[in-house]
Amino acid sequence: MNAVTLNVDPYNLIITGVGGQGNVMTSRAVGNMLSQLGLHVTIGETFGASQRGGSVMSHLRISKTASWSPQIPLGGAHMIVSMEPTETLRVLKDYGHPGVRVITNTRPFYPVGVISGQLSYPKDEEIRAWITELSEKAWFLNATEQAVALGNPVLGNVIMAGALAGTGELPLERGIFEAIMTTRFSGEKLRMNMDAYDFGVAHVAG
Amino acid sequence: MTHLGHYPEGSRHLLMGNEAIVRGALEAGVRMAAGYPGTPSSEIIENLAAISKDPSLHLYVEWSVNEKVALEVASSASFAGLKTMAVMKQPGLNVAADYLLHLSGSGVRGAMVLVSADDPGALSSVNEGETRHYAKLMEIPLLEPGDFQEAKDMTRWAFELSDAIRNVVLVRTVTRLSHASGTVIMGRVPENDKQAFFKHDGFIIDPNEGVVMSPPVEYKHGEQHRKLKQAESLFENSPFNTYTGPDTPELLIITSSICSLYSREAVHMLGLESRVGILKIGTTYPLPRQLMKKHMAACDRIFFVEEVLPFLEEEVKIIAAECAADIGVKTFFGKKNGSLPMVGEMNPDKVIAALSKIMDTAMPQRDAAYAARAGAVAFGGSPHREATFCPGCPHRASFFTLNTALSMDNRNGFVCGDIGCYSMGVLPAGFSTLKTLHAMGSGTGVASGFGKLSKFGMDQPVLSVCGDSTFFHSAMPPLVNAIHNSSDMTLVVLDNSGTAMTGFQPHPGIERDAMGDTAATIDIPAVCRAMGAEVRVCDPFDLHHSRETLLELIGRKGVSVLVLKQGCALSPEKKSSRRYDMRVDETICAGESCGCNRMCTRVFACPGLVWDKEKTKARIDDVTCAGCGFCADICPRGAIVKKEVA
Structure with missing residues (x-):
């Protein structure tokens, strides 16, 4: 515990995406990894019918001293991990500030209004430029595409968790992730999860 | 494990x-x-x-x-x-x-x-x-x-x-x-x-x-x-009531539940730890009088942070009034004086704003230029995500059927809503079909009453919907009521084989119980027939049969029940299995010039159907489409083609 350090306390992490993408899974995996180091972790989440196909957000508060509220104050995010590019912008609006860091999956998940042609969806280059402008540091990766290549789109969440570890912003340890995954998976599935995690780490580190 | x-x-x-x-x-x-x-x-x-x-x-x-x-x-x-x-x-x-x-x-x-x-x-x-x-x-x-x-x-x-x-x-x-x-x-x-x-x-x-x-x-x-x-x-001596702060604070926050964490966050953000105390109450009723009295005696200004109604505030004020001779007169801040809103959820920001005003302390401000720019970017760059039914959700098909049947019937009929995923039937996702929405089972109760208003000249067809779990929960008594009192109404049971919205918990119509044991099932159509209703069962993915049946039922006097039975698209049995491979035949789809107002993508608006802006034609999104096959029936030209998955 004493060896564990945080850049700020509490460290405020937002994991965002669209209902059904696996946000809850990612935030729980990250939260568990940090909790096992003895850190106090609070994860604020909402789920239910209103989240079907809607925007979803998990707020993680990570602290050496206490449990913090499950809602991060406005403008208070240190890191945003986003499974969907326009959701990054939505979160920056409320929780961003010039010092925020961002990891974004670049694969769009179109809202119904866009599908029906009533709303337009910004271009990839535009989104990248906005995110870069509104953050101190930004990483982009097509986690969904890579996850499909690895065998299952749901691995996109694991890639993003790996990417977060790769930034070195939080004390996320590969061994702990592997131990958690080993309680749930074995054989080929375990290997796929570890490959996805390693891909995320390497993408951000490289 | x-x-x-x-x-x-x-x-x-x-x-x-x-x-x-x-x-x-x-x-x-x-x-x-x-x-x-x-x-x-x-x-x-x-x-x-x-x-x-x-x-x-x-x-x-x-x-x-x-x-x-x-x-x-x-x-x-x-x-x-x-x-x-x-x-x-x-x-x-x-x-x-x-x-x-x-x-x-x-x-x-x-x-x-x-x-x-x-x-x-x-x-x-x-x-x-x-x-x-x-x-x-x-x-x-x-x-x-x-x-x-x-x-x-x-x-x-x-x-x-x-x-x-x-x-x-x-x-x-x-x-x-x-x-x-x-x-x-x-x-x-x-x-x-x-x-x-x-x-x-x-x-x-x-x-x-x-x-x-x-x-x-x-x-x-x-x-x-x-x-x-x-x-x-x-x-009085419970460890679940805790006080943190100075012995004689300038302001005493009295709070409970998760609002205690918002209070702590607000005091921390404003750097008021040496001036503001927090009394976190875990034993909210009945309040321990001596404990409350002791803390109020040490401070004349009291701020209540709670949700939703001012319950603590009112209970504490009673004690304060009764003990005024001993503890003196207090000034209160909370929902009653408008320091915090009377409705809605609390969050750290609401508490920070209220506390900074009460303590006359500057709030940490967000970088204004950044906030304005981020707001402008999100306004143009984050298209709104409206809540909608999942791809392959039988409710979208059922509401499409209900909506078109009522239009064809042309007597200004309406549907009383109920609680479940299908409550979204009040939204465009369900073609704004539901016109009342209250408690579990209330749709049918309200419809039972509406169905008696012909005495006052009301000649609109009256319908209600409920899910399968809601049927057992509280729609049976109002259905009995409607039948016994000779009401004219049609109950549409949207049976998706489980308590879907909350995560597929079993109900009395399901063959297993909570512990996973085999359970006796109660058959909804049989129950309704035994009560004396005219009952039909259809597959909501069969548009024509469901609509014809519904038109027949709403044309009748008395109480009728239509059970639209089709499993939830997210159910463990159906998830990631497709019944049909769907495609749009581009040689038949006439796009905007068809005259259908883009029935598929603008009206029906299943996430599996995409409007291809370049080709100006509809397209199936293969990743999203659940293969229910329903949209093949809504295209007036038959441009959407379904092929049974081998």
């Missing part, structure tokens, strides 16, 4: 608030638990059900037909001397309230805890109803955990309290506690196994061996008050 019941004493785990409540109940030695699903309470019974087969835990867990029955079922174990729990969301407490009034009057034998989960801000509800007032109304003690560790510890202690006072203890949680997760240190799960036996042949008013009932009322009511006083005196 390691589970909640096996985590060793002293180990630390990241638990969801609801999981912490489960662990607390296990540490108390709970034997029976019953509830009805409802966000944000569902994971409590779900987690207990998942481990109920573990022989070391000695558990019976059930999903009851509704919350009142859950409370009745759970109480039986108490009468037989076992520790027991009932679980529900707040609107369910309204359903259970009738029995609760009698139960709180009769008292209990084995310890009994009632967990009720509120949803401030209605994040997944159609109201933000309050549990806390029930404690006062029913005259039973109320505990409010303020964090995850307390969710476990206070649930466990609630059983001890119930044991001590021999009455039901109410535990109130909220979405931001139930569905949030935090670090919890485990206590010990006892191994005792107790036999159930109901003693009933003692002297009639003997609390241990007599008749369990609320009469003789004056005597029992008196006993109930004695128990409440006993709880209050235990609360």
